[in-house]
Amino acid sequence: MTGTRDSAPGPDQAAAATPGERNRAFSRALVGLSAPAVTIETHLAGGLPGFTLVGLPETAVRESRDRVKSAIQNCGMDFPAGRVVVNLAPADLAKEGARFDLAIAISILCATGQIPHATAGNCEYLGELGLFGELRGIRGCLCAGLGMQRDGVAATRRLIIPGANAEEARLGPPGLMLPARHLEDVVAHLRAPQRVALAMPEPPAPADSSGMQAALTAPVIHGQEAAKRALLIAAAGGHHLLLVGPPGTGKTLLARRLQALLPPLDEQSAMEVAAVYSAAGVSGPPHGRAPFREPHHSASAPAVAGGGNPPGPGEITLAHCGVLFLDELPHFKPSVLDALREPLESRRISIARSRVRSVFPARFQLVAAMNPCPAGQVCSRSSCRCAPEQVRRYQSRVSGPLLDRIDLHVAVPPLAGDVALAQAGESDLREVVSVVAAARRRQLARQGTLNADLDGTSLVQQGLLAPEARHLLARAADRFTLSARGVHRVLRTARTVADLEQVDSVASAHVAEALGYRSMDWSSGPGLASA
Secondary structure, eight states, X not given: OOTTSOOOOOHHHHHHSOHHHHTEEEEEOOBTTBOOEEEEEEEEEESSOEEEEESSBOHHHHTHHHHHHHHHHHTTOOOOSSEEEEEEESTTSOBOSSTTHHHHHHHHHHHTTSSOHHHHXXXXXXXXXXTTSBEEOOSOHHHHHHHHHHXXXXXXXXXXXXXXXXXXXXXXXXXTEEEESBHHHHHHHHHOTTTOOOOOOOOOOOSOHHHHHHXXXXXXXXXXHHHHHHHHHHHHHTOOEXXXXXXXXXXXXXXXXXXXXXXXXXXXXXXXXXXXXXXXXXXXXXTTSOOEEOOOTTOOHHHHHOBTTTTBOOHHHHTTXXXXXXXXXXXXXXXXXXXXHHHHXXXXXXXXXXXXEEEEEOOOEEEEEEOSSTTSOTTSTTTOOOOHHHHHHHHTTSOHHHHHTOSEEEEXXXXXXXXXXXXXXXXXXXXXXXXXXXXXXXXHHHHSSOGGGOOHHHHHHHHOBOHHHHHHHHHHHHHTTOOHHHHHHHHHHHHHHHHHTTOSSBOHHXXXXXXXXXXXXXXXXXXXXXX
């Protein structure tokens, strides 16, 4: 923020300002990923000393009166001796957290004439105050900056945030967010903006080189060619993937390799991911890198889907534009797996509470892994100790509606001894990554989205099924009693297979391969039924 924008108020400006304008500061709440504007007003009522905070504040907000008073006094400034009334408007919006401390302090200092209201009104303020004036980090600074941009005030105001959130300032709109480390720094800047400028953060570093290079040179996965092929299709089209096989066959390694096959995010997607992690208050992936989330199977439904009061993002939102890997799928609680159904279709999740309703993005790619039975050896009847009823009960923990939403069901059988003992080498995945990127570019040029995101109408238009392929798909749908959703998912997968071969029309061979990923024989473990 440069001094050319701000100037000290002249006598005419000060006379024209109403008492409410002179005692006002601006801030932002955090509701889901949105950041509604909040106005802080201070009235010096006189009389006996007291501090009243109104405007539906939660406990942490009510405690700010002690933090603000101590910070102002310990910075060598005067705190009003009489009664102080602070209003957080709008009154029907619940205020939570310590994010309003800095704005309350600025409003009080404006009311007592210790800083000019004209320069204070050119900024919005976020940050928790320590008792000695230091500014501590909060959640959602990037969400607040994007909210200012959406509200159209980013051209006339700047957002002052804690120095601990400087990384978010670098990711946000250029020049909008200014980090500060102490209340004294903010006051000095507002008193003399031309002489005391807050530090402007450097732009973000280019995404991703070290992590991506490490992924591209990861050890070779020996064998499992069918699973590797399915992984390529999943990466190219954004399809959901289920890996089924006994322990030690490489399911987890395959799933973690998917992140390395995904191209860097475009700027809009990268900003959406950064906003999600800002609202959650956790460290995210390098800017431009697709996230990879791997919750433990003991995670609760609110932890995975999102929840709390006020609602916060869960694992499916933290995996937005990336991969959600669920290892040991049948061991997740049924309530957790059922909560995935709607987001897998709608690509978002709506969480309603008594006083607030939040909508979080959830455009994630699901990769799940599971054993075929509790012992993990149902594919080898001689070594499996599970009774058929135990196997049926174990597999039924994953509901049919959830399985119907997963595009690719892939068997990962045990490795032969000579394959398992093969010498490990170095793998260069650049060629595979380029194939995936080319297929994705083809989809985006044709329809503006990946094949996995095509709706039913667009799918029929863009599918371009050859007559023999249409006949094969119709016959398979009747034979295997595929649902309408299942038919569409087969067609999406076949469309991706055709894109990998760089052909416009979906042939019967493409449909046959896609059907193979929907025809797992669950009665006898991970074997593919013949089509």
